[in-house]
Amino acid sequence: MSITLYDLAGAEAGRRFSPFCWRTRMALAHKELEVETVPWRFTEKHSLPQPNEGRVPVIVDDGEVVHDSSTIADYLESRYPDRPALFRNDIGRALTRFVQNWTEIVLHPGIIGFVVLDIHRHIGPADQAYFRRSREERFGKPLEEVVKDREARLPAFRENLIPLRRTLERQNFLAGTSPAYADYIVFGAFQWARAISDFELLAPDDPVAAWRERMLDLFGGLARKSPAYGG
Amino acid sequence: MSITLYDLAGAEAGRRFSPFCWRTRMALAHKELEVETVPWRFTEKHSLPQPNEGRVPVIVDDGEVVHDSSTIADYLESRYPDRPALFRNDIGRALTRFVQNWTEIVLHPGIIGFVVLDIHRHIGPADQAYFRRSREERFGKPLEEVVKDREARLPAFRENLIPLRRTLERQNFLAGTSPAYADYIVFGAFQWARAISDFELLAPDDPVAAWRERMLDLFGGLARKSPAYGG
Numbered sequence: 377m378s379i380t381l382y383d384l385a386g387a388e389a390g391r392r393f394s395p396f397c398w399r400t401r402m403a404l405a406h407k408e409l410e411v412e413t414v415p416w417r418f419t420e421k422h423s424l425p426q427p428n429e430g431r432v433p434v435i436v437d438d439g440e441v442v443h444d445s446s447t448i449a450d451y452l453e454s455r456y457p458d459r460p461a462l463f464r465n466d467i468g469r470a471l472t473r474f475v476q477n478w479t480e481i482v483l484h485p486g487i488i489g490f491v492v493l494d495i496h497r498h499i500g501p502a503d504q505a506y507f508r509r510s511r512e513e514r515f516g517k518p519l520e521e522v523v524k525d526r527e528a529r530l531p532a533f534r535e536n537l538i539p540l541r542r543t544l545e546r547q548n549f550l551a552g553t554s555p556a557y558a559d560y561i562v563f564g565a566f567q568w569a570r571a572i573s574d575f576e577l578l579a580p581d582d583p584v585a586a587w588r589e590r591m592l593d594l595f596g597g598l599a600r601k602s603p604a605y606g607g
Numbered sequence: 608m609s610i611t612l613y614d615l616a617g618a619e620a621g622r623r624f625s626p627f628c629w630r631t632r633m634a635l636a637h638k639e640l641e642v643e644t645v646p647w648r649f650t651e652k653h654s655l656p657q658p659n660e661g662r663v664p665v666i667v668d669d670g671e672v673v674h675d676s677s678t679i680a681d682y683l684e685s686r687y688p689d690r691p692a693l694f695r696n697d698i699g700r701a702l703t704r705f706v707q708n709w710t711e712i713v714l715h716p717g718i719i720g721f722v723v724l725d726i727h728r729h730i731g732p733a734d735q736a737y738f739r740r741s742r743e744e745r746f747g748k749p750l751e752e753v754v755k756d757r758e759a760r761l762p763a764f765r766e767n768l769i770p771l772r773r774t775l776e777r778q779n780f781l782a783g784t785s786p787a788y789a790d791y792i793v794f795g796a797f798q799w800a801r802a803i804s805d806f807e808l809l810a811p812d813d814p815v816a817a818w819r820e821r822m823l824d825l826f827g828g829l830a831r832k833s834p835a836y837g838g
Binding site: 461463464465466467468469470471472473474475477478481482538539540542543546547549550551552553556558 | 692694695696697698699700701702703704705706708709712713769770771773774777778780781782783784787789
């Protein structure tokens with residue numbers, strides 16, 4: 377029986393753009409597990425299986441409901457220990473948490489400031505009202521103001537990527553010669569932007585861009601086939 | 608036979624302050640290997656065993672000379688596989704490289720801007736001339752100018768530590784329940800500052816400060832016993 381994943385979608389059901397859901401999507405593929413995804417929108421809080429925290433990803437595996445991307449990754453690793461490892465061991469899991477915290481503190485806030493208005497453009501009217509209200513409250517200004525000077529902020533964002541860039545100059549994946557969950561965490565951030573914005577985060581000759589291509593190629597092009605901006 | 612470590616020292620032979628040498632020192636203790644350290648100064652390029660790149664750490668193990676802290680860590684892990692692991696496996700080694708790059712790009716440049724004049728105060732006259740010339744060339748200004756506004760830069764430095772802080776809020780060490788090489792890399796940066804400056808990098812209630820205390824306690828207080836500023 378395949379696993380069900382509740383996956384954040386835009387107005388078009390195929391446009392999947394949650395960085396957290398992409399972690400889970402890639403982790404399921406890494407574990408060679410079949411998945412059926414259910415498109416889910418911000419305002420459909422009550423349609424998620426219980427328990428949940430009103431957010432995705434949520435998975436249902438043989439009747440068991442697991443929510444929160446980190447909890448899901450831990451669940452998959454312990455429930456399917458014979459499948460390819462997401463962490464391999466405790467050191468792998470612990471160091472992946474540092475990568476996660478770096479991603480959520482450095483990458484996500486940077487990216488949201490570039491693409492928040494593009495997200496708004498790609499979601500349905502009910503979600504748009506919710507999204508604009510909640511995000512403008514968080515930023516303290518209109519979404520149009522948030523993204524206004526994004527070109528000027530791009531050099532600083534790219535400079536913040538130096539620890540990632542220097543790592544990927546020397547190895548094909550964050551986790552070494554093959555990808556693991558740490559790669560999916562960072563990739564989720566880039567795939568989020570790719571799905572809803574044509575604002576290019578990376579210079580074409582950036583080793584991070586070359587890694588992103590390798591990530592898009594994984595699992596038969598799973599992430600590449602997903603609708604990107606304009607796709 | 609014990610391993611010999613050429614270790615950067617101040618005017619006082621006991622004051623060891625290289626962040627890179629501290630990585631090696633902690634790694635040797637982690638591997639339960641005996642070590643004899645040789646105090647070495649910046650201007651003693653020609654007293655190092657061959658081959659080397661004019662920098663420490665350099666170790667000599669049963670006649671074999673190994674230099675560069677990362678190369679030494681790899682050497683120790685493969686030469687002493689039955690001793691406690693520094694990386695555990697390829698994922699551990701690969702993710703440790705990200706921690707290393709983050710440390711060298713975020714932590715080291717931040718710290719040198721706080722303590723560069725304190726380093727100058729703690730080294731001998733020959734080293735002082737070399738150090739001032741080479742560092743003033745790098746910074747493009749007198750060392751006194753580099754550190755002048757350090758208080759004002761402290762909040763930004765502490766904010767840069769959020770990925771580390773958030774990780775150490777949830778686990779005792781970067782590598783999980785017990786320390787590994789990733790911890791020694793980050794600790795080396797703090798121990799560098801501690802050895803030559805009374806400028807406090809961390810607020811007392813910072814989880815990073817609590818972790819630093821745990822690191823100072825390791826191996827019978829190895830790092831704590833080493834002379835700190837004024838010690």
